[in-house]
Amino acid sequence: MTTTYANLIDGEMVTTSNTFEVVNPANEEVVGLVPSCGKDELDRAVAAARRAFKTWKKTSAEERQKVVMGISAAIKENADELFRLLTTEQGKPHAQAQQEIYGAAGLAAAQSTLTLDDVINQDDDTRLSRTRRVPVGVVGGIVPWNFPVMMAIQKIVPALISGCTIVLKPSPFTPLTTLRIAELIKDVVPAGTVNIITGPDELGPMITEHPDIDKITFTGSTATGKKIMEGAAGDLKRITLELGGNDASIVLPDADVEAVAQQLFWSSFSNAGQICVAAKRIYIHEDIYDDLSKAIAEYAKTVVVGDGSQQGTGVGPIQNKKQFDRVCELIQDAKDNGYQFLTGGEVDPSGTGYYVPITILDNPPEDARIVAEEQFGPVMPLMKFGSVEEAIERANNSEYGLAGAVWTKDTDKGVEIAEQLETGTVWINEFLHISPLAPFGGHKQSGIGAEYGIDGLKEFTYAQVITVKRDAVV
Ligand code: NAD
Numbered sequence: 001m002t003t004t005y006a007n008l009i010d011g012e013m014v015t016t017s018n019t020f021e022v023v024n025p026a027n028e029e030v031v032g033l034v035p036s037c038g039k040d041e042l043d044r045a046v047a048a049a050r051r052a053f054k055t056w057k058k059t060s061a062e063e064r065q066k067v068v069m070g071i072s073a074a075i076k077e078n079a080d081e082l083f084r085l086l087t088t089e090q091g092k093p094h095a096q097a098q099q100e101i102y103g104a105a106g107l108a109a110a111q112s113t114l115t116l117d118d119v120i121n122q123d124d125d126t127r128l129s130r131t132r133r134v135p136v137g138v139v140g141g142i143v144p145w146n147f148p149v150m151m152a153i154q155k156i157v158p159a160l161i162s163g164c165t166i167v168l169k170p171s172p173f174t175p176l177t178t179l180r181i182a183e184l185i186k187d188v189v190p191a192g193t194v195n196i197i198t199g200p201d202e203l204g205p206m207i208t209e210h211p212d213i214d215k216i217t218f219t220g221s222t223a224t225g226k227k228i229m230e231g232a233a234g235d236l237k238r239i240t241l242e243l244g245g246n247d248a249s250i251v252l253p254d255a256d257v258e259a260v261a262q263q264l265f266w267s268s269f270s271n272a273g274q275i276c277v278a279a280k281r282i283y284i285h286e287d288i289y290d291d292l293s294k295a296i297a298e299y300a301k302t303v304v305v306g307d308g309s310q311q312g313t314g315v316g317p318i319q320n321k322k323q324f325d326r327v328c329e330l331i332q333d334a335k336d337n338g339y340q341f342l343t344g345g346e347v348d349p350s351g352t353g354y355y356v357p358i359t360i361l362d363n364p365p366e367d368a369r370i371v372a373e374e375q376f377g378p379v380m381p382l383m384k385f386g387s388v389e390e391a392i393e394r395a396n397n398s399e400y401g402l403a404g405a406v407w408t409k410d411t412d413k414g415v416e417i418a419e420q421l422e423t424g425t426v427w428i429n430e431f432l433h434i435s436p437l438a439p440f441g442g443h444k445q446s447g448i449g450a451e452y453g454i455d456g457l458k459e460f461t462y463a464q465v466i467t468v469k470r471d472a473v474v
Contacts, residue, residue: 004033005175007198008182009041010048011191016041020200022176025091025317025354026307032089032176037199039206042167045195046212049138049165052192057135057163064161065112070188071157071181072108075101075149078184084309086149086177091316091354092271093308101177104153110436111157114457121465128468133461135163136238137214140207142228143178144220145171145319146274146376152178154451155217156194162460167195167213169203171220173320205231213237215460219276222400222445229448240449240459243442244374245276245402248395249431250417251292252388252408253285260407261295267405267431268380269303269358272315274323276446277403277425277432281371282382283391289384293362296382297342300358305378307353315378317354324354327377330370331359339364342382366394374400388417396422401443405431424450 002021006013016035024031035041075082083097090097121129141155148170159166170178175198182196197203204224208216208231215238218228222243232239249267251260267279284292308316318324328347335345344359361381364371371381385391395404403425406414411428418426424441427433434440434452441450449459 002030002033005035005179005198006183007035007037007041007179008186008194008196009045010195011186013183013186014041020172022089022173023320024088025319026309027353034175034179034198037197037203041197041199042203042206042210045167045197046138046210048192049167049195050212052190053135053137053165056160056165056190056193059163061115064163067189067193068108068112068157068160071153071185072105072112074184074188075105075108075153075181078180079105082149082177082180085180087308087316089174089176090145090148091308091319093313093316096271097308100147100150104149107150107436108153108157111161111452111457114158114161114437114454116162116454116457116461122467126469126471128470129465130467131463131465133162133458134464135461137164138212139164139166139460140210140213140216141166141168142204142207142216142218142220143168143170145173146271146276148174149177149181151219152181152196155219158451158457158460159217160189160193162457164215164460165193165195167197167207169207170196170198172198172200204228208232208237209234211235215239217451217459218242225447238459238462240451240456241447242276242440242451243402243445243447244376244400245442245446246280246372246374246398246400247277247403247405247423248281248283248398248421249279249405249407250385250388250391250395251282251284251288252406252410252413253287254409255288255292255407256409257288257291257295261292261299263431264292264407265296265299265303269300269315269378270432272318272356273378273380274319274376275432277434279380279405279431280375281395282380283385283394284382285391286384286386289363289382293342293360293382297360300343300360303358305355305357315358318356318377319354321354323376324356327356327375327379330373330375330377331356331379333369334361334364337368339368339370344379366397372398392417392420396420399445402446403427
């Protein structure tokens with residue numbers, strides 16, 4: 001069934017005469033029609049956000065917290081409907097969609113209590129100097145298709161908590177659940193504080209370059225991140241960029257093969273590998289390489305690839321045709337170069353739905369495209385290493401610096417290795433854990449700035465220092 005969705009502008013659900021289609025990646029059927037906004041709708045949304053900012057910036061921490069808790073409750077109370085819709089548009093299996101929906105509600109609740117308190121720099125007979133954090137104003141939020149709900153909430157919530165208002169653009173591939181949430185929170189958030197508008201990629205630069213938007217918070221590819229930086233340079237907008245990654249896991253020889261095989265598998269194949277911080281290169285010590293690679297490949301054969309709405313599916317389809325074609329191209333390149341496959345590799349391009357079988361490569365060279373590039377699909381290269389120094393050097397040999405992991409019984413050694421990895425996050429003996437209260441961000445071409453925690457909140461504000469000269473004669 002095709003439902004027509006509306007946008008949230010200035011507290012009202014509004015439609016446009018132009019719409020575009022959203023497709024279920026599991027069967028390529030059209031599942032929703034959404035407004036195709038251009039400059040006029042954007043101008044209206046920004047004007048509403050600007051008006052709302054005048055009063056919202058003066059609200060107390062308690063009032064902001066109440067609104068954010070209302071968002072959290074609206075998501076939680078409607079979680080059943082929302083996770084099913086999320087699977088329909090994004091493709092991820094129901095259990096993973098549930099995690100995202102409850103995760104988004106939990107993130108909102110956890111961040112609702114964050115406050116940016118004043119800092120006293122000097123307090124003596126001569127001077128009182130105080131730093132306060134002032135909300136920057138109207139924020140433009142731009143979101144990708146892999147975790148559409150989580151990414152939307154992680155932009156809306158800190159914007160509201162810090163006293164900003166926001167105009168958010170979901171990915172044109174996955175706007176439906178976000179628009180349903182917009183409807184659910186319409187009367188929870190004061191009119192104009194949260195505006196959600198949909199449109200093609202072309203709407204993105206209009207947001208980036210809009211003269212009445214003060215800051216851009218973007219999650220997406222490094223290529224788009226660079227364009228955003230350029231677009232935002234016109235009026236020196238503040239930017240936070242969460243971009244791509246090519247995250248390495250390093251498995252030391254003391255790791256228990258049976259215990260880590262499944263964990264390594266899911267660190268790479270959750271959400272069909274479409275996670276910025278998924279393990280995309282796994283370096284295994286040569287002493288356990290044969291046993292561990294075999295165990296991972298054997299486990300992979302037990303995981304079902306299919307429609308995420310069906311019970312038993314572990315890995316869903318790729319979210320869209322463009323990404324499906326890219327992943328197929330990387331697999332073909334690996335075949336053309338004669339790299340060895342432990343499992344997978346056979347894609348049926350004529351089938352319905354964007355399915356790629358779980359594909360694991362056996363020790364391809366470091367310069368293979370499938371190793372050097374972010375795959376963003378259910379494809380994982382396993383590589384053998386001899387010394388820890390070599391593993392660290394190979395892990396760091398990337399233009400990206402988002403996250404990484406070390407697997408070892410010796411956690412001190414794990415920390416020692418972590419401190420040498422050039423990434424924003426390193427996990428030891430776990431993966432994909434992101435705390436709502438700790439900064440999350442990338443080094444190198446994985447991004448600029450951070451989201452989450454106090455550091456993330458600060459990016460929605462600027463520092464104002466007020467000094468009072470106490471011994472002045474005036
Ligand atoms: P994308 O860059 O193609 O699109 C992201 C968003 O940007 C979409 O809403 C799109 O419409 C919009 N957009 C496209 N062109 C634009 C332009 N010129 N100006 C402004 N906006 C524009 O990314 P994607 O394919 O949706 O997402 C996948 C990428 O996102 C991967 O590289 C992944 O690693 C990255 N990602 C990073 C994080 C992180 O936190 N670091 C999290 C999730 C995804």
